[in-house]
Amino acid sequence: MSNLFRDRSPYSWSFRVGRGRRVLDLPLIGWLTAIWILLWGTPSWANLVNGVLVAVCLCLAFPLPAVDIGLRLHPLGVLRLAAYLLYDMFSSSVEVTRQIFAKGPYHAAVVAVPLRVRSDLMLTATAVAVSNVPGGSVIELRRETATLFLHVLDAANPGEIEGAQRQVWRVEELVARAFGTAEDIADAARPVPEGDPAS
Numbered sequence: 001m002s003n004l005f006r007d008r009s010p011y012s013w014s015f016r017v018g019r020g021r022r023v024l025d026l027p028l029i030g031w032l033t034a035i036w037i038l039l040w041g042t043p044s045w046a047n048l049v050n051g052v053l054v055a056v057c058l059c060l061a062f063p064l065p066a067v068d069i070g071l072r073l074h075p076l077g078v079l080r081l082a083a084y085l086l087y088d089m090f091s092s093s094v095e096v097t098r099q100i101f102a103k104g105p106y107h108a109a110v111v112a113v114p115l116r117v118r119s120d121l122m123l124t125a126t127a128v129a130v131s132n133v134p135g136g137s138v139i140e141l142r143r144e145t146a147t148l149f150l151h152v153l154d155a156a157n158p159g160e161i162e163g164a165q166r167q168v169w170r171v172e173e174l175v176a177r178a179f180g181t182a183e184d185i186a187d188a189a190r191p192v193p194e195g196d197p198a199s
Helices: 026-040 045-061 075-101 120-131 158-179 182-188
Strands: 012-017 020-025 109-114 136-142 147-152
Touching: 020 026, 020 045, 026 045, 075 158, 109 158, 120 136, 120 147, 120 158, 147 158, 158 182
Parallel strands: none
Antiparallel strands: 012 020, 109 147, 136 147
């Protein structure tokens, strides 16, 4: 058996056994261990150790190819993203409440926001983060053009449309700095795309 070496994913390692290859994927081992503890019904150190051993044995007996989904965890970036989303949820909730009780009418619009990061994981994470904030609902995400379509409540003022775009680009950058690869972070730092925001 040869030495242990790292795969493309930072969370998996591989063994070479003769001509074959065995992969130890840490997220998979963690997930299998959690299932083992749930099946026994009582969390204990014995169940945890046994779960890890069973998970490792399963990974070695039934090898899966190492897949890099492009997820990297940056703890400081995760904290920044969480703090920004909490603040944004609070301020957006206050603004939506103000709009409900103020005299209207408000002119809604669908805004097209071209994104800079094009990996599937970053597109999905950005859309999920934006959709969790009150006042803006994600209608569609086009993977081919990396364009997010956002429903904005108060779009009579062009400044509101530009503000919605800037907010999406800020979330995109924070998501990349929290979960993205070095390439994703570099893409998110590029200048924002130009174009007609409304569709």
